[in-house]
Amino acid sequence: MHSHGPHPTRRGWATAPTIARVDVIRVKGGARLAGDVMVGGAKNSALKLMAVALLAEGRSVVANVPRITDIAIMAEVLRRLGCDVTLDGTEAVIDVPAEPGSEADYDLVRRLRASICVLGPLLARRGYVRVALPGGDMIGSRGLDMHVSGLARMGAEISGEHGFVIASAPGGLHGAKIWLDFPSVGATENILMAAVLAKGVTEIDNAAREPEIVDICEMLNAMGARIEGAGTSTLVIEGVPGPLKPVRHTTVGDRIVGGTWAYAAVMTRGDVTVRGVRPEFLDIALDKLATAGATIEPGDNCFRVRTSERPRGVDIVTLPYPGFATDLLPMALGLASVAEGSSLITENIFDGRFMFVNEMVRLGADIRTDGHHAVVNGRDRLSGAPVRATDIRAGAGLVIAGLCADGVTEVGEVHHIDRGYPDFVADLARLGVEVERTDVPEPTFDF
Structure with a gap:
């Protein structure tokens, strides 16, 4: 016997989606970071x-x-x-x-x-x-x-x-x-x-x-x-x-947050003084920025990073401290993506660190990965697009890459960023970025 009622396995397919809301950070490209930023404890x-x-x-x-x-x-x-x-x-x-x-x-x-x-x-x-x-x-x-x-x-x-x-x-x-x-x-x-x-x-x-x-x-x-x-x-x-x-x-100051702002300053051809972090904790990371063409002025528990030129490509290899920190790899990839020439970035610590490269490519970055290596050909500008954070540092890296992109970049899954950057949006705004954090509807279907 065939039943004439609705097919039981199809129940719910025709129902309207329920709307969940998710937090995103939206940034407008073209900003030049300028000012002071205070970094808290690590x-x-x-x-x-x-x-x-x-x-x-x-x-x-x-x-x-x-x-x-x-x-x-x-x-x-x-x-x-x-x-x-x-x-x-x-x-x-x-x-x-x-x-x-x-x-x-x-x-x-x-x-x-x-x-x-x-x-x-x-x-x-x-x-x-x-x-x-x-x-x-x-x-x-x-x-x-x-x-x-x-x-x-x-x-x-x-x-x-x-x-x-x-x-x-x-x-x-x-x-x-x-x-x-x-x-x-x-x-x-x-x-x-x-x-x-x-x-x-x-x-x-x-x-x-x-x-x-x-x-x-x-x-x-x-x-x-x-x-x-x-x-x-x-x-x-x-x-x-x-x-x-x-x-x-x-608690000692957070060198990874400090390094994030330093790289953001150079990517946007800005002038930023980072307070609350000892510059010697970032020796190699800051040295790479100097090689890229920036001026670095170390101070007492602070440092200033400035440049008005497009950065030059630099090769970077992550290693245990005092080497270049794996947590700054997304910022290194961001820098390479907007630098003149090509850069070779090598990741030796964390297998999953290149997971977010696909998101950078959505922003127009020219990155090819092979095992532990990424070859990046710099572009003058990236292009804004919706992307999503895959971890704390990748999230921050994507927002900063968005500063160097035409149009608006919307970064989703920003709860990751909250785990490492206490006042990220407010700090960006203070440094001159048009930025907002907002919740957007995300359709989820009732099956």
Whole structure:
């Protein structure tokens, strides 16, 4: 028997779409950036400094934290561990109990990969910790194997089950000599935070040298830890019996945000003074801008970048610090896209960094990628188009590329940008850009 009613599998096809609204940033091309911009604390430092606070009972204050979503998520991670956390303007006030919790759940860890950095301090304080694996990594994957092997050398017993890393140190942690295959920032941080309360001396060779690592070492030493070699590739940590004492610490300025403004200034033939970042943290990035034809004037915790000429093409290779930062790769590609001549950009750190090249091509950029390399032939102007951010830095890079495009560029998925740039639209407007953030309707179909 055939039924004469509507076909059940087709129900809903004819219904009107429901309208969701999504945030976009719209910029008008042709702006020349000019003025001063203030950069806040480094996201990659502030998140880890909040975890450092776990090592001391009592009230620690991390000052100069950026007002971004990731900080709010990290505050919630710490609250679930029993801390009382208040975010007040640019300060995170963290009251740590005598016995912090020892479990970080997946619902928060999956939203903030950096929350894996509670592993080291909790293992040191509690002797047991259970942390969800970020983004479904399994033990032994590139993500966590160096964290795990380093802590194991210090006497931790580590296993993985049901999507969690479980680490315990029944006999306490002890000093060890640890060689990292790659100068991983995350592994350096976790091992460092665990080692400060371990028995004996821990030496980390091929350690990460980022300014954010130096920042963590300075806060730990102020709390009573004994760390030497911060900023070099060998960290020597003499374990102390504890307890460490809570402190107030000011986060170092965000060199990636500072670098973003520097590249934007040169791409738009502008004149921008960046405040709140030490220029020596951006030595290579600023040197590349000088090679491209810009004038760089370093100052005390600030620098000025200016040019009135079209930039020249420069070749750039990303490497661990003090090399050219992978997080500035989208800005390097943007610069190359509007420079005279061709540039070769090589990415050595992050496999997915070229994902946004397709979006740059939509803006008229002439970019060809082959594995780790991108060959970019500069164009005098790009052309405005709707594009979407694929990650924090790509999002900022696309907005800035839009400044060098004819017409209007609309960048979607801007929640990515919010994770790294607290006042991006307001800062652009202050520097002379016609920019707006607005929500636009996005049709979604009811099937």
